Amino acid sequence: MKTIIHDLPEQKASLLSGIQAHIISADGKYAPCQGCFGCWTKTPAECYMKDALHTACRTIGHADELVIITENCYGAYSPAVKNVLDRSIGLSTPFSTYRGKQMHHTLRYGKKDRLTVYAYGDMTEAEKATFQYMAERNAINFGFRSFSFTHLKSLEEMEGMKL
């Protein structure tokens, strides 16, 4: 099973119809992370804020693959998508280890197969390089064995694409 996080506008959400996946719609109707670490120290893998992202980390945690479809924002995810990722650190445990020769948290749900990132919208070369690097870093951080990053010049490119 895979999980898809997307910030597609409503009229384009049909691009995801028929796909077998847990879909997290990054519509921004939820609060940003408060940095309290409660999802590690108080109520494991659960946020104290009981909105749509209350247990988002579990939805991502139980999937082998994560697909992210996001508008480009300075070579990074849109605020609404980044909000989902910020609220999902319960994917990890508070314990630390080495991964990719650097310090990272140990993984609550173990290693995962693949992180696939599609970014749409106008994008400069510097932003593409930044996003490629960001996806690579996120893959290490969240414990994905492989990752890919693709820039979509327009959402029409997604039609007929196998996600």
Next chain:
Amino acid sequence: MKTVFINGSPKKKMSVSAHLLGMLRLFVRGEVVHEQVRNQADHARVLDAIRDADKVVFGLPLYVDGVPSQLLAFMKEMEQFCKEQGLHPKVWVLANGGFIEGSQNKALMQVFECFCRRSGLQFGGGLGIGGGVMLNVLRILLLVYLALFALRALSGEPAAAAIDFAKQLGMILFFHLGVLFYGIPMGLKVNRGRECGVHYTRVMLPSFLFILVADLFFILISAFKGGIFRGWLAKK
């Protein structure tokens, strides 16, 4: 010359970003304004503060290799605002991450460079610090040592107390060496409106020791908050 310090941490209390901005502020003369972007409600006020600013310094924590989402939302509005108003303040970035390697702030720093280019702002450089949370622990420790010193000094052994306190102060300074080495020049450059380049540093502790300290820290906090007894490491 007006400088706006923007804290991009959502935290009300014990924000390492606020602490670091407070230290950088010591070097900056002229009008200085401190702001914080915790949510949407802060946007209008902070944008108003940068309307007549020459310099903007962002202090922020590293969230999932990047900028915290609520600050990213502000940056999008700031881009529009600066373009509409024809504003071109110079921007510096003071980032801190929980992992010990300062270089883990690299993607975040690149995002700010892209933000500046898009918004027509000059990127003045930045400093990415690893092991940020420990700076909080160290400032608490400093207060504890200071209190102990005062108690001992008052109870009739000021000389011995002063020697011990000097040693403790030396240790705390040692952990801060990297932060001071890059932070002081950065403060001086921000003051003069100059570029300081992009640098990464850390709390001066080997990573295996830092990991040990971090693990102990989380065990204590989780025992206190009860998470340890609620399927602490389980696949929920």
